[in-house]
Amino acid sequence: MTPETSGYKEAGVDLAAAEETMRRIEGAVASTYTPQVLRGLGAFGGLFALPAGYSEPVLVASTDGVGTKTVVAAALGRHALIGSDLVNHCVNDILVQGATPLFFLDYVAASRLEPAVVAEVVTGVADACRVAGMALLGGETAEMPGVYLPDQLDVAGTIVGVVERSAVVDGSGVRAGDVLLAFESGGLQTNGFSLARHLLAGRYAEPLAGDERGRTVGEALLAPHLSFLPAVRPLLGAGLVKAMAHVTGGGLPGNLPRSLPPGLGAEVALGSWPVPAVFTELVRAGRLPEGEAFAALNMGVGFVLVVAEGDVAEVRERVGPVAGVPARLHAIGRVREGAGVALIGA
Amino acid sequence: MTPETSGYKEAGVDLAAAEETMRRIEGAVASTYTPQVLRGLGAFGGLFALPAGYSEPVLVASTDGVGTKTVVAAALGRHALIGSDLVNHCVNDILVQGATPLFFLDYVAASRLEPAVVAEVVTGVADACRVAGMALLGGETAEMPGVYLPDQLDVAGTIVGVVERSAVVDGSGVRAGDVLLAFESGGLQTNGFSLARHLLAGRYAEPLAGDERGRTVGEALLAPHLSFLPAVRPLLGAGLVKAMAHVTGGGLPGNLPRSLPPGLGAEVALGSWPVPAVFTELVRAGRLPEGEAFAALNMGVGFVLVVAEGDVAEVRERVGPVAGVPARLHAIGRVREGAGVALIGA
Numbered sequence: 001m002t003p004e005t006s007g008y009k010e011a012g013v014d015l016a017a018a019e020e021t022m023r024r025i026e027g028a029v030a031s032t033y034t035p036q037v038l039r040g041l042g043a044f045g046g047l048f049a050l051p052a053g054y055s056e057p058v059l060v061a062s063t064d065g066v067g068t069k070t071v072v073a074a075a076l077g078r079h080a081l082i083g084s085d086l087v088n089h090c091v092n093d094i095l096v097q098g099a100t101p102l103f104f105l106d107y108v109a110a111s112r113l114e115p116a117v118v119a120e121v122v123t124g125v126a127d128a129c130r131v132a133g134m135a136l137l138g139g140e141t142a143e144m145p146g147v148y149l150p151d152q153l154d155v156a157g158t159i160v161g162v163v164e165r166s167a168v169v170d171g172s173g174v175r176a177g178d179v180l181l182a183f184e185s186g187g188l189q190t191n192g193f194s195l196a197r198h199l200l201a202g203r204y205a206e207p208l209a210g211d212e213r214g215r216t217v218g219e220a221l222l223a224p225h226l227s228f229l230p231a232v233r234p235l236l237g238a239g240l241v242k243a244m245a246h247v248t249g250g251g252l253p254g255n256l257p258r259s260l261p262p263g264l265g266a267e268v269a270l271g272s273w274p275v276p277a278v279f280t281e282l283v284r285a286g287r288l289p290e291g292e293a294f295a296a297l298n299m300g301v302g303f304v305l306v307v308a309e310g311d312v313a314e315v316r317e318r319v320g321p322v323a324g325v326p327a328r329l330h331a332i333g334r335v336r337e338g339a340g341v342a343l344i345g346a
Numbered sequence: 347m348t349p350e351t352s353g354y355k356e357a358g359v360d361l362a363a364a365e366e367t368m369r370r371i372e373g374a375v376a377s378t379y380t381p382q383v384l385r386g387l388g389a390f391g392g393l394f395a396l397p398a399g400y401s402e403p404v405l406v407a408s409t410d411g412v413g414t415k416t417v418v419a420a421a422l423g424r425h426a427l428i429g430s431d432l433v434n435h436c437v438n439d440i441l442v443q444g445a446t447p448l449f450f451l452d453y454v455a456a457s458r459l460e461p462a463v464v465a466e467v468v469t470g471v472a473d474a475c476r477v478a479g480m481a482l483l484g485g486e487t488a489e490m491p492g493v494y495l496p497d498q499l500d501v502a503g504t505i506v507g508v509v510e511r512s513a514v515v516d517g518s519g520v521r522a523g524d525v526l527l528a529f530e531s532g533g534l535q536t537n538g539f540s541l542a543r544h545l546l547a548g549r550y551a552e553p554l555a556g557d558e559r560g561r562t563v564g565e566a567l568l569a570p571h572l573s574f575l576p577a578v579r580p581l582l583g584a585g586l587v588k589a590m591a592h593v594t595g596g597g598l599p600g601n602l603p604r605s606l607p608p609g610l611g612a613e614v615a616l617g618s619w620p621v622p623a624v625f626t627e628l629v630r631a632g633r634l635p636e637g638e639a640f641a642a643l644n645m646g647v648g649f650v651l652v653v654a655e656g657d658v659a660e661v662r663e664r665v666g667p668v669a670g671v672p673a674r675l676h677a678i679g680r681v682r683e684g685a686g687v688a689l690i691g692a
Contacts, residue, residue, distance in 0.1 A: 044601075045439050046408065049402065049403075057396045058395050059405075061484060061506065065455065067488060105504055140409045142500075144413065147499070147500055149492065149493060152494075154494075158409060245390075
């Protein structure tokens with residue numbers, strides 16, 4: 001019994017199948033290894049040589065999960081996207097400070113680990129790591145009988161990135177009048193799922209009314225959490241971006257002010273970006289007042305750049321792709337004196 | 347509704363109590379901050395300036411959980427130690443490579459987050475971080491209704507440390523005849539709890555037969571996972587330690603060989619260290635064959651140093667304390683040609 005397979009053996013899973021799963025995971029994990037990953041004996045932890053060329057390297061780290069998006073994924077039997085959702089969420093979180101991803105570690109736990117599900121999740125994690133140019137340096141799978149409900153799992157992860165100290169994006173240059181440029185989220189990303197499940201349970205197989213892509217409710221809920229790294233990377237060296245916000249739990253009102261200096265808030269013009277049908281359906285199903293919807297959901301805005309008005313054209317010109325296609329940037333409002341986020345009627 | 351408290355509000359918990367809990371956690375977290383922690387605007391990730399003085403810094407990272415020790419902690423209503431268990435487990439995992447801890451991020455998830463429990467766990471995490479000299483740089487608490495069983499929680503964490511590339515302890519100098527010096531674990535650390543719960547369920551309140559400290563079965567199961575960093579740190583600069591092993595899941599046979607070069611194994615003499623009563627009780631209750639007990643449990647050995655015979659006296663002289671008291675080091679065996687771990691009868 002080796003430590004890698006003991007959990008499977010204890011759970012009564014076919015050991016040969018479990019070892020096959022581990023081999024598949026190993027291949028996916030190894031495919032993410034950059035030259036910085038040092039392999040050697042006795043590795044209880046993953047070893048990563050810091051890239052040369054930083055004079056004052058600042059490490060930026062974040063831990064996150066995908067919330068109960070796992071429950072929807074389990075209901076639909078589609079776990080592959082959960083892995084990339086997790087990675088992209090974390091990539092965006094450290095991108096806000098201007099950091100480049102270095103490595104990632106994942107944590108997958110369940111009452112009983114189903115080899116095929118673990119392989120699907122971890123392969124998704126590895127794929128998104130490779131796209132982000134970072135190593136999947138380590139991870140942990142845990143069988144926790146008596147802690148998790150049957151057929152459910154939790155997926156969390158930790159990212160570590162680096163940024164030169166002088167290049168940290170910290171919002172200090174933000175002024176009233178600066179423009180808010182928004183990337184579309186395309187869906188819930190990884191927040192608001194407890195609310196969404198409450199409102200839309202039992203309707204996952206229904207066609208989603210008004211969905212431009214003809215998806216079911218469940219498919220629209222599982223829309224991937226996009227990475228905005230390829231879009232933002234070309235802007236970072238140029239000093240064109242004063243601040244950024246990743247629109248996660250708490251929505252625009254909860255996340256945008258975190259990026260702004262004291263004394264500054266924002267006004268956001270409703271109708272200035274397309275709201276995906278899944279949000280319209282959630283607002284309708286829950287009869288959610290506007291303020292509540294915006295505080296719980298991203299309402300279609302995935303990530304926000306704060307840019308001087310004079311730089312908007314250059315940002316639009318230089319911005320990179322999102323998920324392989326040209327980014328659509330929407331001017332959704334401005335920074336203003338005050339605090340918080342004011343939603344201005346359409 | 348701010349992002350920090352939205353989870354509590356959704357769960358119907360008294361918001362004032364939740365905010366009080368958050369304030370308490372914030373204080374504990376802030377108490378871990380070293381001068382390397384940079385605080386500023388827009389911090390979606392934690393910022394940590396790499397300490398100066400490394401010419402080729404290697405980052406060492408590990409993610410781990412405490413397994414179903416959480417279930418025993420929940421049954422006894424004692425969550426404080428779970429936090430330090432988690433941190434110390436991770437500290438030991440990167441210590442094996444000679445790494446010094448830099449920062450930690452924690453993840454606490456449950457069906458419903460009980461503010462008092464979260465505060466207890468996170469305060470325990472922060473306390474152990476402070477002892478290890480590292481910052482609790484970030485973390486995530488997640489409410490996952492529909493994923494976790496009621497009254498259960500999961501606790502995981504990620505450590506990042508650093509070691510100069512030339513000082514990585516990689517086992518390359520290990521030779522047949524080198525001595526294995528073992529630190530006592532004092533208990534299960536954080537592995538073997540699914541087995542222990544299976545064998546000892548319903549007996550947590552019983553006195554533990556033969557326990558030198560007069561504890562109940564439950565108290566002995568919750569014995570803290572010790573940090574061996576203060577003990578090992580004085581040895582690292584001196585090049586006295588050729589390899590190390592942290593005895594976690596898989597026990598001595600699963601962990602010791604990971605530290606040894608190919609072609610080398612170990613022989614371990616039974617009876618050369620004291621086996622705590624909790625292991626004797628587990629072996630008795632489960633009628634566990636020796637091989638199975640050693641593969642599932644640490645059997646009293648927490649951490650192993652591989653040392654040249656000629657350096658043993660100096661190691662014993664220089665070794666630091668464990669949990670504030672002088673370390674007891676036991677010579678439990680030797681490296682030998684071959685593979686695996688041979689247990690030699692008492």
